[in-house]
Amino acid sequence: MSNYWGRPKLKIPKSKSEWIWDFIGYLCYFGSIIVLLYVWRTLPDEVPAHYNAAGEVDRLGSKGELFILPVVGVFIALFMTVLEKFPDVHNYPKRFNESNAEQFYLNSRKLVNQIKNICLILFSLILIESISIALGWGFRFGIWFLPITIIGTVIPIVFGILKMKRIK
Secondary structure, three states: OEOOOOOEOOOOOOOHHHHHHHHHHHHHHHHHHHHHHHHHHHOOOEEEEEEOOOOOEEEEEEHHHHHHHHHHHHHHHHHHHHHHHOHHHOOOOOOOOOOOHHHHHHHHHHHHHHHHHHHHHHHHHHHHHHHHHHHOOOOOOHHHHHHHHHHHHHHHHHHHHHHHHOOO
């Protein structure tokens, strides 16, 4: 069976690394929501709502704005989970063929899985950082958050592209 582009539809079981990434991503995501709900009554009316590139708070907002990150996170998780399930619609180089389709699909699906879970982890960290600052817990990423975010998202993409280049 093939799809619209004539690519084969394959049933490839989820790899161990995908299960681990999902576990970590969803654990962080749901854990941050649990923390938010647990401290909700103790949060001040104004909490950090935006950060500049140095990791400093440059805008305060109502504590209800803290739910924006989990809401955006759920949309990203849903969209990327659907994208994971259909690797045959991802973009591939011209050397893609039936003999290497499984390798391309698995590599591409793993990359989408990693990016999805990294987004969930980053949104969770931002949420925890905002809660921490609002409650004066002292936990701060500060200037390190932007480089961690960039490195944390770029490295899997680079490795995914390099792995894809090695597929014959």
